[in-house]
Amino acid sequence: MPAAKPKTATLDSKLAKLGLRSDMDLVLHLPMRYEDETEVVSIRAASLRGGHTSQVEGVVVKNEIAYRPRRQLLVTIADDSGELLLRFMNFYGSQVKQLGEGVRVRARAELKHGFFGAEMVHPSYKVINAGAPLPTSLTPVYPSGEGLSQTMLRRAIHEAMGRVDWRDTVPAPLRAALQLMDFEQAVRLLHYPPADIDAYALETRNHPAWVRMKFDELLAQQLSLKRAQQSRRQRGAPALVSTGALSAAFLAALPFRLTGAQARVLGEIRADLRQPYPMQRLLQGDVGAGKTVVAALAAAQAIDSGYQAALMAPTEILADQHFRKIAAWMEPLGVKVAWLTGSLKKKDKQAASAQAESGEAQLVIGTHALIQDTVNFARLGLVIVDEQHRFGVGQRLALRAKAGADMVPHQLMMSATPIPRTLAMTYYADLEVSIIDELPPGRSPIVTRAIDQNRREEVIERVHAAALEGRQIYWVCPLIEESEALQLQTATDTHAMLAEALPDLSVGLVHGRMKPADKQAVMDAFASGAMQVLVATTVIEVGVDVPNASLMVIEHAERFGLSQLHQLRGRVGRGTASSVCLLLYQSPLGGVAKQRLMTMRETTDGFEIARRDLQIRGPGEFLGARQSGQAMLRFADLETDQWLVEAARDQAAALLSVPDNPIVAAHLERWLGGKEEFLRV
Template identity: 40%
Template sequence: MVPKDDSYYANSDIAIIKGLGTTYTSSFYKKGIFTLFDLLLDFPFKFLDQTKITKISDIRPDGGFYFIDAHIVAVQNVLTRRVKMLKMMLQDDTGKIEAVFFNLYPNQIKAYTRGRRILAFGPVKYNDYNGVVNFTQPTVTFLEEGDEVKPQERMTPVYHAVEKVPQAAIRKAVNGVLQSLHAIPLPELLPQKHNPFNLTLSQALDLCHYPFPPDIPNQKIIPEKTEGFKRISYEELIAYQLTLLSVKRKNEQHNAVAIDKALEDTDRFIKSLPFELTGAQMRSFKEVQQDLSSQKPMLRLLHGDVGSGKTMVAVLAAIQVAKSGNQCVVLAPTELLAQQHYQKFKALLDPCGIRTELITSSIKGVKRKKLLEDIESGEVQVIIGTHSVYQEEVHYRNLILAIIDEQHRFGIDQRIALLKKAPSDITMHQLVMTATPIPRTLQLALFSDLDVSTLDELPKGRKPIITAVMPDTRKAEVIKRLDEVCHQGTQVYWVCPNIEENEDETESVKTTYKELKKQLPDLKIGLLHGQLATNEKNKVMKAFLEKEYDILVATTIIEVGVDVPNASIIVIEGAQRLGLAQLHQLRGRVGRGALDSYCILIYKSSETDVNDIAMQRLSIMRATTDGFKIATEDLKLRGPGEVLGNKQTGFDIFRVVDVNRDFELIDIARNAALDIIHNDTETCRALIARWFPKFKV
């Protein structure tokens, strides 16, 4: 019987899997895998081929995995002070090859006797030390002479490590759930006309974990390029589009508050500014102004390059709202950014007689009580903060506009919690801002429920940032030059990709901090990273702003940070590891003042660490400072199938989808979602419940 919903897989704890045990279960929990559905979505990152037997004469010492049927013809025990090694010679009817095992138990060694027939599966390498080609620690199955060997029909999955859980146990657990899919398949929710892959979700999941071997021998299978994987990503994209369309539909069920354009107040404010707004800022503000004057709820995305002046458009919207006797809230993703917005808004709005306040979790006691009272009474017209702005204890008098900065950093449920703060039966106007120029395709994927205003001009007088790319072998030259310019009053950011040293990441912010302190003893150097407490981060950033530090060594946390006009140089170490969008965001930390500004991208010079794509990214950074060009090139470079260590987009709302990798699916997913939401309410609800269970339709 086909179930009506996903409850068995979505609600069943992995602890029910036979033979998993409490130790393994706890390890899966630590990785964020709690339910059977979670386990099904933990896909392999590569596959091994045990679908065919290879003759020894056809083996190549390329590090690839091979599967052979052979006899043991010689066995040798090698004991050294460091390691116990068992060597054996394997032979089939075409030749011989050596196999090497390390630290076997005595009862295991006894099983390996001359004349025994075995199946061996493992990597074959050329040993530089002794010039011998051998199997290294292969998996062995013992056979009787008359046994018929039946290779597997499908590829063998290899999963990302789960602490304390061996690959065999992961495979067994996943395979057990896949077998359940044959008896209790997941309900097929996609209508046939919207399923170009002709695979059910259950079939797609099965093929993602156990694909058939490729038609071309030794061809590598890239999981994300398989039809099964695309089928799953496509369904999640449809579900996400349905959440956006549902939010838009909900918004349109109630009217917003239509407010006067406040032409006199906004014109007076614009004339008082010591600089001229760009044409793009004026055009965008007029679009916002028009939206706010309508009873139809505004849903608008304001995006532009770093430094294109989004804040000023938001300030003008706040003036229009405040002068009508209403309130607006500015939601920021970090406390540092909330502080920056507060300082800017307050400086600009105080002369207009508009009260601006910051609310964060660090404001406590009597001060917090008074602030909450003033917000509830309407004495505060502009409220700025992080998640504090939509907490249950915060009540507004007449909140009609939400300005959400970097919306993709907030979940749908968080945004809905904020929108519930609107007066009864009123839908809030929403202005969403992002400092990432977004190509049209990604606009459709992530902000398809919004109208779009684009800031495609930079303010007059803004000097382009000069960008240099150099290998880490020239780091000493950079440090020497910084010593000179910092003594002349220049401030510098030095960015490293991570906090601690580890196997994969050699640039450590803490190590670099110590290194620079040692090499530049006369300079004051600060340290900023995500492990610091919030008040410590704010303290360090404030000290840098007030010129107490010459150099700030930081992680990419400064990507969204306080503007420091005197900081005119940014050094980004390990730049080959970062995506174009993030590199461009980081570069935007400088060039905020009147000084000539520089960005130095240092890459690791070893060939193993710098691939063609990484060098193309760095070349693009050197060639242009246009964020829209960079966003478009970024999309071209990171087409389907490229496996990245980090999701460069920052959009972490998906379980399977990467919007850059899967961008080719976006248009058809959008069209399918539009049809489903208009014609099939039950399917709409079921798809959203499967992929975004916290979202209430």
């Protein structure tokens, strides 16, 4: 008996690598597909169905290792109707003995007609006794890992099903209202579907058993997120109640009026900041919608209330844009705005840190440098994180922790990458979401064209003409240095080419590997109008605001994602001149690249682009760093199961309205094992 313990321990460790630690984890490890082993056809019948997957049964009449052209095991089986070759290109010595002459075998695979007649290549097979019964249900195929065979998984799952508590965690009235199957019935059917089941509904996950699993998964996620929101509201935060002299003077000094959408969103944020629990709000707005001024007005409310605010951006260029714009608004009103980035000289960095720690700096703007251990704040009341999806959870928490152990600051996260409604409902259910859905007046529409790069000379002529009319041009490239693998035009080569082709124009170059001071000098020259053409990598993706720039050329546009293309296009169209975005592409285009370029030509609506981006990429890639280390939904599909998301959200709210509801605890224990791994921070 002692010999069995290491074996079990090894199996447990292999299962643990798949995240299968409890019996319920195993029970909810559902098949990814099924094989139909409920029927055996004759070898002759299978031959007539060539190209289809069939299961045959026969006795081994020949077994040999051949070398044509490489080492392979050839096993011939026969039944009353004929013979069939089973070909194994990779095999173990034990298989040669196992498939010896006279052995009865059941084999399943797609049957092909090769040079030596009918054959199956690498079939799944079983050695059986004559008259062995056929399975009565479809055979599940599970997601697996190294050293875990399907047989081991099936046995472990079957044994776990005999030990779990099957009591339903969704109340009967709710199951009836949503026409949901019972939990145990649904799970057993998915592990052991009968042979006569609707195979299409099973495969597309539209079967009622799959619907029940999707609903339960979504309900667990919604409950977890909403509970996180509730627990946050029980923590103290400074009530930033004052919108006094600074806020009033700031609004009065602005050279423009807020749009209706900006005013509405500002009202939502102000109401949140007045609460004694921490705001957790996501501010969404399309490129150029005016999120920065709203964030600055939120910071003014914190300062009016006697607290500090901090704004963190993912790149120095974006942080610098914020600093210049907000400091120009606030410093004439007597506000001390500090600037803190990694590239500052040690003396300047220490000075900025001292201003934050003493409270002299009422607003601190910077990059990741804000979360260094050496940076502390006197009274941090509001944290603003721009392009929040570019930061990991840990980085955002580190900034929030700067308020000290006894207080949680309010948090405003901003994103110019609009998040589709279903995605926001699912993955941001713990956040309040504000949307600026209106662009400032006077913005010019952007016309987008896709052009084969063979027409590069025409594009250069267009750049020259635009510059002679007094306009400025961005030319964006995806790489800095030559890559033989991708063969992309590089920023450095393009800069040299354009400088030669346009000798009467000032052509600048900016990329991520330049020294910050050199980068800033180029950006300043472009912003002032002294430079007509700016060749850049994607460092100008967000935050750059030059109203006179009206032409954007994106080199190798097929290499960029939709979100990035939309962000880059948003650098033009910020003034009154009509603006154009030219997408240079390399033929031939793949299917996904065609979809992206077509979308860019058809719409400038960030939310529509985000919806299509979600369709193309799926939620995992779309959400980026926010999901780092977090499990994605395994069963629900946000595109096709939107009605279930809404039902789960509504039911989660209803269940949580009952204090200490045991149903909530039981459901979360079943689906998240008490860990609540879906919690977002």
